Amino acid sequence: MSSLNTPAILLRRIEYGDYDLIVTLFTPQGGKTSAIAKSAKKSVKRFSGILEPFSRLDVVLAKGRGKGLPVLQEASLEEPFFKIREDIVKTAYASYWSELVYLWMAEGEPLEPLYQLILHVLAELNRGGTPVEVLSILFQMRFLSLAGFRPNFDHCHTCKKNLDQIRDAVVVSDPARGGIACPTCMGSSNDRPRISKGTLKQLNWTDTGDLERAARVRFTAAAIAEGLTFLESFVPFHIGKSPKSLRVLRTVRKELEKQVFRFTC
Ligand SMILES: [Zn+2]
Structure with a gap:
């Protein structure tokens, strides 16, 4: 023994x-x-x-x-980290991150940077200093990099035009091809999520430098919504599994939006 x-x-x-x-x-x-x-x-x-x-x-x-x-x-x-468990939104996000690690990792294969990453986002979530949505963007971007699935945001996967050369302000998410396509190559007849070039640049920033600084990237509400939609389709696609906790997270978020709507109307 x-x-x-x-x-x-x-x-x-x-x-x-x-x-x-x-x-x-x-x-x-x-x-x-x-x-x-x-x-x-x-x-x-x-x-x-x-x-x-x-x-x-x-x-x-x-x-x-x-x-x-x-x-x-x-x-x-x-x-x-008891402040996570006493808050339904924080619990929903922490459950999603934990399930991603659980689903993707094989038993007994160490990956210390991923351990440090989830420890960092859980500690920050518990502390409450960073918006939970920004932590989720940070976690998913870095998770993709560590897992070897980092999305290609630099150019359209078909015509290879760099992001700055694409004339449209918004491009199309294409998880199956590992990144993005320009609207010309993708055509208008698809329902894939669209994402602005500005948001893509911000997503890139969350994947560079130290974690503390990366969590200080300032996103607008629209950029947060775009970033989460993009990552929450990209990450499950690449791990090849649908996390149950993602469905719960989406339900919790919807309920929260309804409450905010009721409160402000
Ligand atoms: Zn193109």
Whole structure:
């Protein structure tokens, strides 16, 4: 039996039998790691209030020789990020980011920059200093780069005209071809999301330099809407899966818009 002591972010937990939980952790050195928390549902003392989604934990994992899951032996709460879980909008965004990591990562393959990225956006989301939509743009842009799917915003994929040479102010999103097309090449008979060249440049800025500075890019409300529409179709397309949490996020956002509308009318 070998044991590993590591920081971890709790991506997901599911019930297993009457007493146990299976938790999926994201660790800097071990990547996505599932483990069984025995008696976690029954024992009030051991893991009570600790195995909460999005929390930053320190854990001890024990691995036997067989093929079974590692056993979560100890867990201590280092960053509870409880302000995320008490806010339905923040919870919806954090669930989406966590599910992207969960769906895309293979078990046991480390990717420390992605660990640092999600830790950063969760901490910022909890702190509340940056608009949640900007954090989501930042997370998705950098996630795409780390996953090797960075969109090509520099030129039309068909005629190869640079963004600055395209005369239209708005271009067409084309996830299947990995980027954008000019309206001339794409034609007018498609319903793909359109995005302004100005927004594309801002999306690029969120993927350069340090995270703190990148989160200070100032987006207009229209640019945020365009950026989110673009990324929330681009990212699921490239990981080849539809995150359930994205449907929830869209519902939560719609409800919020309705409330704002009612309040202002
Ligand atoms: Zn073109």
